Amino acid sequence: MSLNALHTPCLLLEKKKLLNNIQRLNTHLSQFAVGLRPHLKTLKSVDVARHMLADQSAPCTVSTLQEAKQFAKAGFKDITYAVGISEHKLVEVLDIQNQGVTLHILLDSFEQAQFIHAFCQENDCQLSCLIEVDCDGKRAGVKPRDPQLIAIAKILDSSGLFTGLLTHAGGSYDCHSLDEIRAMAQQEQRAVQIAADTLRSQHIDCSVVSVGSTPTALLGDGFEHITEVRAGVYASMDLVMAGLGVCQSQDIALSVLTRVIGHNREKNWLILDAGWMALSRDMGLASQQCGYGLVCNSEGDVLPGLCVSSVNQEHGIVALPDTLDTSHFAIGTLLRVLPNHACATAAQHQGYHVICEDEMAYWPRFSGW
Numbered sequence: 001m002s003l004n005a006l007h008t009p010c011l012l013l014e015k016k017k018l019l020n021n022i023q024r025l026n027t028h029l030s031q032f033a034v035g036l037r038p039h040l041k042t043l044k045s046v047d048v049a050r051h052m053l054a055d056q057s058a059p060c061t062v063s064t065l066q067e068a069k070q071f072a073k074a075g076f077k078d079i080t081y082a083v084g085i086s087e088h089k090l091v092e093v094l095d096i097q098n099q100g101v102t103l104h105i106l107l108d109s110f111e112q113a114q115f116i117h118a119f120c121q122e123n124d125c126q127l128s129c130l131i132e133v134d135c136d137g138k139r140a141g142v143k144p145r146d147p148q149l150i151a152i153a154k155i156l157d158s159s160g161l162f163t164g165l166l167t168h169a170g171g172s173y174d175c176h177s178l179d180e181i182r183a184m185a186q187q188e189q190r191a192v193q194i195a196a197d198t199l200r201s202q203h204i205d206c207s208v209v210s211v212g213s214t215p216t217a218l219l220g221d222g223f224e225h226i227t228e229v230r231a232g233v234y235a236s237m238d239l240v241m242a243g244l245g246v247c248q249s250q251d252i253a254l255s256v257l258t259r260v261i262g263h264n265r266e267k268n269w270l271i272l273d274a275g276w277m278a279l280s281r282d283m284g285l286a287s288q289q290c291g292y293g294l295v296c297n298s299e300g301d302v303l304p305g306l307c308v309s310s311v312n313q314e315h316g317i318v319a320l321p322d323t324l325d326t327s328h329f330a331i332g333t334l335l336r337v338l339p340n341h342a343c344a345t346a347a348q349h350q351g352y353h354v355i356c357e358d359e360m361a362y363w364p365r366f367s368g369w
Contacts, residue, residue: 003298003334006353008259009278011345012336013043013352013363014300017253018235022052025218025234034223037061037080037210039232042343045352046074047363052235061212061230065092066368072101080104080210082166082230084132084140087115094125104163104208108132108142113155120161128163129156130208135191136171136184144194153204164208164227165199167192172215173285178245185220188213193225215246238342243288249302255336256293256345257353258316263326270329272308272316274337278348279311284340292316293337293345300336308337 003012029036038052041063049071053060056075061082062068068079077100081093085105097103105127107113113129120126131152134141142149156162169188175181188211196206211220212230223229233240236254237247256278262271279292291307295318309319316337320326329335339345351364 003257006257008257008334009272009274010257011349011352012255012257013048013236013354014253014255015354015356017237017251018048019051021235021237021247021251021253025231028218029223029229032221032223034226035059035228037212037228037230038235039063039082039212039230040067040071042232042236043346043352043365044070044367045363045365046070048235048352049074049076059228061232064369065089065096066366068096068101068103070366072096072099072103076101078102080106080130080166080230082106082168084108085112085116087119090116090119090127093127094123097125097127102128104128104130106130106132106166107152108134108140110148110152110155113152116161117155117159120159126159127161129161130164130166130210131156131162131195133165133167133192133195135167135169135188138170139168141167142195144191145198149195149198150202150204153199154202157204162204164206164210165192165195166208166210166230168230169211169213169216172213173240173244175215175244176287178219181215181219181244181246182221185216186222188216189220189223189226196225214241215244218246233342236342236346238284238345239288239290239294239338239340240284243285243290249294249338252338252342254342254346255296255300255338257298258335258337260329260331260333260335262331263329264317265326268320268322268325270318270320270326272318272335272337273314274308274316275314276311277313278345279308279316279337279339280341280344280348281311282339282341282344288340290340293339296336296338298334298336302338303335
């Protein structure tokens with residue numbers, strides 16, 4: 001099947017770029033005594049996961065219980081659900097675990113530790129629990145030196161529920177240089193190391209000490225006393241990663257195929273059949289000038305100065321520079337749009353048209369919570 005035969009808008013995935021991106025992180029981390037627990041939340045595809053993981057026993061990360069269910073059904077056995085837990089989800093967690101899966105859950109409060117402890121007593125079961133550590137003040141987690149950390153760990157450890165610590169350097173997305181990302185990677189590692197040392201001083205062992213974000217995974221080093229690194233968008237990359245300097249636009253494996261469906265000659269606009277329902281409303285980093293995505297030709301080469309400048313539900317508008325006019329793009333012209341945020345763009349679609357050398361395949365994805 002050629003691109004011309006595809007119904008637009010649709011999502012393209014270039015397999016060669018995907019595999020190169022995966023190999024890049026694998027090669028980087030192979031220098032250190034640390035494992036990789038890939039995050040599968042971006043592409044949400046069993047077919048992609050089989051390329052990101054060595055086999056079905058390899059550890060992975062998810063952000064929804066729907067992902068955990070789908071990957072468990074596909075045979076994956078070691079899954080971290082890296083979002084804070086609420087009590088009403090514990091029955092679902094136990095159902096997934098009873099399929100022969102180790103499903104690690106995340107918490108950061110004494111209240112959560114109490115209801116998990118009570119649930120396991122009532123149901124005569126054990127759940128693997130990770131305490132989230134706040135390494136940068138960006139989201140959730142317990143500060144590394146907060147006395148609450150010890151209290152949470154003690155109630156879990158007393159009943160064999162405590163597995164370790166997890167942190168996420170969301171602050172890496174606010175960095176302005178590669179050196180700042182490297183410093184953030186060290187800050188991320190240092191925070192969770194302090195927390196682990198604090199617990200070990202109380203004779204509470206941390207078998208898992210987990211860090212991760214794509215920028216800090218790719219630019220971090222050492223990883224001393226860290227057991228695993230988590231990263232997700234590294235497999236596809238996107239314009240946010242390119243804006244941070246973590247990759248180049250030509251490394252981005254994901255794009256939305258679209259057609260020119262109209263011209264506004266008065267304003268020198270192209271009208272595309274990919275609006276926010278195909279691209280998402282995510283505009284990436286404030287410092288970027290990518291609109292709703294950079295425009296490429298049908299081969300995937302970025303067209304200088306062209307981005308999707310505004311969107312409606314089913315219409316994308318490309319405001320052309322003075323050096324071009326609408327006559328350069330006939331109605332029906334195929335273009336591609338690189339995503340600002342791969343997670344958000346992929347979520348608008350049901351699957352990937354995979355470009356692999358001269359062949360194409362289709363890999364379904366799933367959504368929901």
